Amino acid sequence: MVPTTIHLRGRQWVAGTPHHGDGLLMTATLTPPAAAVARANPADRLHDYLDALRYYLALPHHVIDRIVFVDNSNSDLAPLADLVQRLDHDKEVELIRFEGNDHPHQLGKAYGEFKLMDYGLANTTLFGPTDRVWKTTGRLKIRNLPEMKKQCEGLAFDVLCDLHNVPWVGAGKWRTPHHMDLRVFAFRMGAYDAVFRNLWRTHSHGLDAEFMYHHMRKNHPGLRITPRFPIQARLQGISGRHQRDYASHSQRTKDAVRAVTRRITPWLWL
Secondary structure, eight states, X not given: OOOSEEEEEOTTOOTTXXXXXXXXXXXXXXXXXXXXXXXXXXXXXXXXXXXXXXXXXXXXXXXXXXXXXXXXXXXXXXXXXXHHHHSXXXXXXXEEEOBOOOSOGGGOHHHHHHHHHHHHHHHOSSOOTTOEEEEEETTOEXXXXXXXXXXXXXXXXXXXXXXXXXXXXXXXXXXXXOEEOOSEEEEEHHHHHHHTTTHHHHTOSSOSHHHHHHHHHHHOTTSOEEOSOSSOOOEESBOTTTOOBTTSHHHHHHHHHHHHHHHHOTTOOO
């Protein structure tokens, strides 16, 4: 097994270069617990993570200049380290692994996700308290991240996310449909510490995407929340929960509808 934390730099990385881009946090479970997800084969998942990491390493330095990849299944990170060292890029990268699946998977995705983020953000050396970080499910590629970042440059936010308020969209139920999309969001490190850190400890039951919606909007009135991405995030990859391809015709149709809705009915949070 490789060490718990691996710190790597691309061949184009220049010491002392100021940070012009944002940080990226890729959350990962290389070897998921039995029955926790539909896409459970470790070989398939490793392929997904390698493909996504390859994409993010190739992004321009002014978009993303640091990447922290955190695996909560204490799996072998050597294939990812090999990729980072083999490719020609300009990023600083940390690969972190720990055993974070020592809890019942019935506690839900949000519980494990924030437990993972807490560990990763507490142990990385790449993000400072004023930095802006994009979080993504590590198997997914945000295909329009450069455009997303450009559209957000003028926004003064602590948390940037997609909050939903339409029944049966995302939450999958008619009543109390409010929820936060946890696949992709951005935050200031100081805001994360103030709002999210230790939530998995203090709200072990009921910590889900709906809880996050109300927690941010009601419990932190001073928080600068931008509750909608200015443009629709275009994701590429396979859903771990449903084995659904985000590039499928049905998914691309949904994304197109949501993109139009953002412009003509901005109050309708699909």
